[in-house]
Amino acid sequence: MLVSRYMAAMTEDTPGRQARAKAWFEDLRDRICAALERLEADADSTLYGQEPETFVRTPWSREGGGGGVMSVLRGRLFEKAGVHVSTVHGQFAPEFARSIKGAEDDPSFHATGVSVIVHPRNPRVPAVHMNTRFITTTHSWFGGGADLTPLLDEQRTEAAPDARQFHSSLQAACDAHDSDYYRRFKAWCDDYFRLPHRGEPRGVGGIFYDHLERGFEADFAFTRDVGTAFLEAYAAIAERRMAEPWTEDEREQQLVRRGRYVEFNLLYDRGTLFGLKTGGNVESILSSLPPVVKWP
Amino acid sequence: MLVSRYMAAMTEDTPGRQARAKAWFEDLRDRICAALERLEADADSTLYGQEPETFVRTPWSREGGGGGVMSVLRGRLFEKAGVHVSTVHGQFAPEFARSIKGAEDDPSFHATGVSVIVHPRNPRVPAVHMNTRFITTTHSWFGGGADLTPLLDEQRTEAAPDARQFHSSLQAACDAHDSDYYRRFKAWCDDYFRLPHRGEPRGVGGIFYDHLERGFEADFAFTRDVGTAFLEAYAAIAERRMAEPWTEDEREQQLVRRGRYVEFNLLYDRGTLFGLKTGGNVESILSSLPPVVKWP
Numbered sequence: 130m131l132v133s134r135y136m137a138a139m140t141e142d143t144p145g146r147q148a149r150a151k152a153w154f155e156d157l158r159d160r161i162c163a164a165l166e167r168l169e170a171d172a173d174s175t176l177y178g179q180e181p182e183t184f185v186r187t188p189w190s191r192e193g194g195g196g197g198v199m200s201v202l203r204g205r206l207f208e209k210a211g212v213h214v215s216t217v218h219g220q221f222a223p224e225f226a227r228s229i230k231g232a233e234d235d236p237s238f239h240a241t242g243v244s245v246i247v248h249p250r251n252p253r254v255p256a257v258h259m260n261t262r263f264i265t266t267t268h269s270w271f272g273g274g275a276d277l278t279p280l281l282d283e284q285r286t287e288a289a290p291d292a293r294q295f296h297s298s299l300q301a302a303c304d305a306h307d308s309d310y311y312r313r314f315k316a317w318c319d320d321y322f323r324l325p326h327r328g329e330p331r332g333v334g335g336i337f338y339d340h341l342e343r344g345f346e347a348d349f350a351f352t353r354d355v356g357t358a359f360l361e362a363y364a365a366i367a368e369r370r371m372a373e374p375w376t377e378d379e380r381e382q383q384l385v386r387r388g389r390y391v392e393f394n395l396l397y398d399r400g401t402l403f404g405l406k407t408g409g410n411v412e413s414i415l416s417s418l419p420p421v422v423k424w425p
Numbered sequence: 426m427l428v429s430r431y432m433a434a435m436t437e438d439t440p441g442r443q444a445r446a447k448a449w450f451e452d453l454r455d456r457i458c459a460a461l462e463r464l465e466a467d468a469d470s471t472l473y474g475q476e477p478e479t480f481v482r483t484p485w486s487r488e489g490g491g492g493g494v495m496s497v498l499r500g501r502l503f504e505k506a507g508v509h510v511s512t513v514h515g516q517f518a519p520e521f522a523r524s525i526k527g528a529e530d531d532p533s534f535h536a537t538g539v540s541v542i543v544h545p546r547n548p549r550v551p552a553v554h555m556n557t558r559f560i561t562t563t564h565s566w567f568g569g570g571a572d573l574t575p576l577l578d579e580q581r582t583e584a585a586p587d588a589r590q591f592h593s594s595l596q597a598a599c600d601a602h603d604s605d606y607y608r609r610f611k612a613w614c615d616d617y618f619r620l621p622h623r624g625e626p627r628g629v630g631g632i633f634y635d636h637l638e639r640g641f642e643a644d645f646a647f648t649r650d651v652g653t654a655f656l657e658a659y660a661a662i663a664e665r666r667m668a669e670p671w672t673e674d675e676r677e678q679q680l681v682r683r684g685r686y687v688e689f690n691l692l693y694d695r696g697t698l699f700g701l702k703t704g705g706n707v708e709s710i711l712s713s714l715p716p717v718v719k720w721p
Contacts, residue, residue: 203721326701388714395691396701405622405692418684418720425499425716 135237138267146345147239150263150271151216153349154243157261157356158214161245162200164364165212169204172371177205177250184212189410193219199413203420206371208250211416216241225403230340231268239265242273243356244400246417247363252383254370255279255291255332256390258417259359260400261352271348272339274314275299275359276322277366278332278390280383285333291366292333298362299336302354306347314338324393331393387419394418431533434563442641443535446559446567447512449645450539453557453652454510457541458496460660461508465500468667473501473546480508485706489515495709499716502667504546507712512537521699526636527564535561538569539652540696542713543659548679550666551575551587551628552686554713555655556696557648567644568635570610571595571655572618573662574628574686576679581629587662588629594658595632598650602643610634620689627689683715690714 162184170181182204190196197215204210218239221229226236242262249256261273277295279285286292296315303311314336322331336355341348394401394417404414458480466477478500486492493511500506514535517525522532538558545552557569573591575581582588592611599607610632618627632651637644690697690713700710 209721326707384717391687391718392691392711395688396698402692411622415688415720420719420721421680422687422718422720423716424711424714424718425505 133237134235134267135265138231138269139265142345143265143269146269146349147216147241147263147265150349150352151214151241153353153356154214154241154261154263157353157360158198158200158212158243161212161360162202164360165202165207165210165247165367168364168367168371169202169206171368172206176372176374179205181205184210189413191215191217191219191410192408193217195219197410197413199410199416201416204250206249206251206254206367208248209416209420210245210247211413212243212245213413213416214241214243215410215413229266230270231266235267237266244417245359247367248387248419249367249371251371251373252280252375252379253284253373254367255284256387256419257359257363259356259363261356263349263352268340268342269345270339271341271352273352273355274318274321274335274337275355276318276332276335276337277363278386280386281379282382287333289333291370294366295333295335295362298358299355302351302358303336305354306351310338310351311336322393324389324397326392326396327389329389331389381423384421384423385425387422388424391418391422429533430531430563431561434527434565435561438641439561439565442565442645443512443537443559443561446645446648447510447537449649449652450510450537450557450559453649453656454494454496454508454539457508457656458498460656461498461503461506461543464660464663464667465498465502467664468502472668472670475501477501480506485709487511487513487515487706488704489513491515493706493709495706495712497712500546502545502547502550502663504544505712505716506541506543507709508539508541509709509712510537510539511706511709525562526566527562531563533562540713541655543663544683544715545663545667547667547669548576548671548675549580549669550663551580552683552715553655553659555652555659557652559645559648564636564638565641566635567637567648569648569651570614570617570631570633571651572614572628572631572633573659574682576682577675578678583629585629587666590662591629591631591658594654595651598647598654599632601650602647606634606647607632618689620685620693622688622692623685625685627685677719680717680719681721683718684720687714687718 184200184202187199195217200212202210221236226232244260247257256278259275300311318334318337480496480498483495491513496508498506517532522528540556543553552574555571596607614630614633
C-alpha cells in the first residue's frame, strides 16, 4: 500500500492538532463577531441613522474537500465586515504545490484558518484585516498576521494614536513569545502590504508571519495571543472612534482610499490570487472588497 | 558601430509610418472627444441635473522616452471617460522582452496608440472600451480591439439591440478587409474579456486582434476602419439610450457590475498589469477604473 509522504509526516497528534486549531479559530470567530455586534448595537443612532444589524452566517463546501462558514455583517457602524473560517483539505494543483513548503513532492494538504476584514462606514474608524491559519503538508506550521488601514491621511502614520495602540498590542503578544518576533514580523508586514505601483504602504502595518515551526504548542499559543491581541486592540480603537462625527470630505477620502485596498487585493494579495485562480469560494474571497469605492 | 537588430529591421519608411499612425490616433482621439462632448452637451438637463462638462487634457512624459496626453471627461452623461494617446519608445525590461514578438534578442521598441474607456452615469447606457496601437520591435504590427459592456442584465446578451449594433458595425469594418477577420477577432475578444473566477464574460464582446502583419498600408487602413466603426457605433448607441430615465435599482446593478470591470482590469488585463509593473503612468493606466463601484 502506498503511504504518501504527507501521511508519513503526520504524527499521531496531527488530526488532534488540526482539530484544536480549528476549534480555536471558530471560537475566535465567535468572539470577534460578538464584539463587533456589541459595537454595532452601541453605535449612536443619530450618527448612523439606521437600526443595528447582526452577522449572517453562510456555510459553503469545497469540491475537493472541506468547506467553511462565511459570517458577514452589513451594518450601520460596520458597513461591511466578514469573519470567515474554513477547513479544507485535498491536493494542491501541481503548479502551486511546487511553491508550497513541504508540498513539492506530495501535494496533499490540510488547512484551517480564520480571516477577518472590517470596513467601517465612519471614515474616522480604521479598516482592519486579520488572518491566522494552520497548514499541514509534509510539514505543518502556523502563519498569519494583522494590519490596520486608517482611511484618513492624518491617521496614516505609525505615530498616530490608533496605529500606536494597534502596534503596541501586537508587540506585547509577540514579546511574550520571542524578543525578536515583533521586529521581524512588523518588517515582514511592511514589506508585504505595499502598493509598489503607487510607492505607498496599504495602511500603517501590523505583523505578518509564516512557516512558524518552533513546535506546535508554542506556535499555537502565539497564534492564540495574536488573535486575542488583535481583537482587543481593534475593538478599543473602534469603540473610541465610533462616536466621532465625520464630514462629506472625509467620507470621500475614505472611498478613494478604499480603491487602494482593492488595488492591493486584486493586484498583489497572494491569498486572493491563489484562491481565485484555484477555484476557491469567490464570494468568500472577494468579501474582502469594500462595499463602496471611488476612483474619481 | 553596433547596429541593433531593431535598427536593421527598420525600413526607410518606419519613422514615417510611426508618424502617420500617431497622427491618425491623435486625430481619432480628437473626433472621439468631440463626439462625446456633443452628446454630453445634448443630454437632458432634467435627467442629468448638472451642467455639461468638457475633456481636460493632461500631457505626461515617460522617463525612458516619449509620453502621451490623457483626456478625461468627468461629466453628467459621461460620469468618467478617458481618451488617451501615447507614443513611447525605449527598451523593454529583459523579462518582458522575452514575451514580446521581435524583442527576444533586441529589447528596443516604439509604440504609439490610442485607448478609450467610457463609464456613463446612466446605467442604461453601456460602458465601452477601445484601443488600437502600432508597435515596432524588430517586427512592426498593428493591434487593438473594441468591446461593449452593458451594465444591465437584459442588455448583456449578443441578441440585445446595442450588442447587435456594435457587432454589426465592427463586422462591416472587418468584412471590408478580410472575410475571416470578424469570426477570428470576435472569438479572440470573447476569449480575452472573460472573468474565469466567475465564469462570466466581461460584456457582450466585440473584436480583438494583435500582430497584424499583412503589410503596413492594409493593416493601417483596417485599424482606421475599426476606429471609425467603433466611434460611429458607440455614439449611436449612447445617443439612443441617453434619454432613457433609470431607476435606483438599475443604478445599483450598474455599480455592482462595474466591480466586475475592476476585477477584470486588475486581475487579468495584460495592458494594465504590464503598465503598472513596468513603471507606467499610474494615473493614465488606472483611469480605466469606474468612478464609483460597489461590492455589496
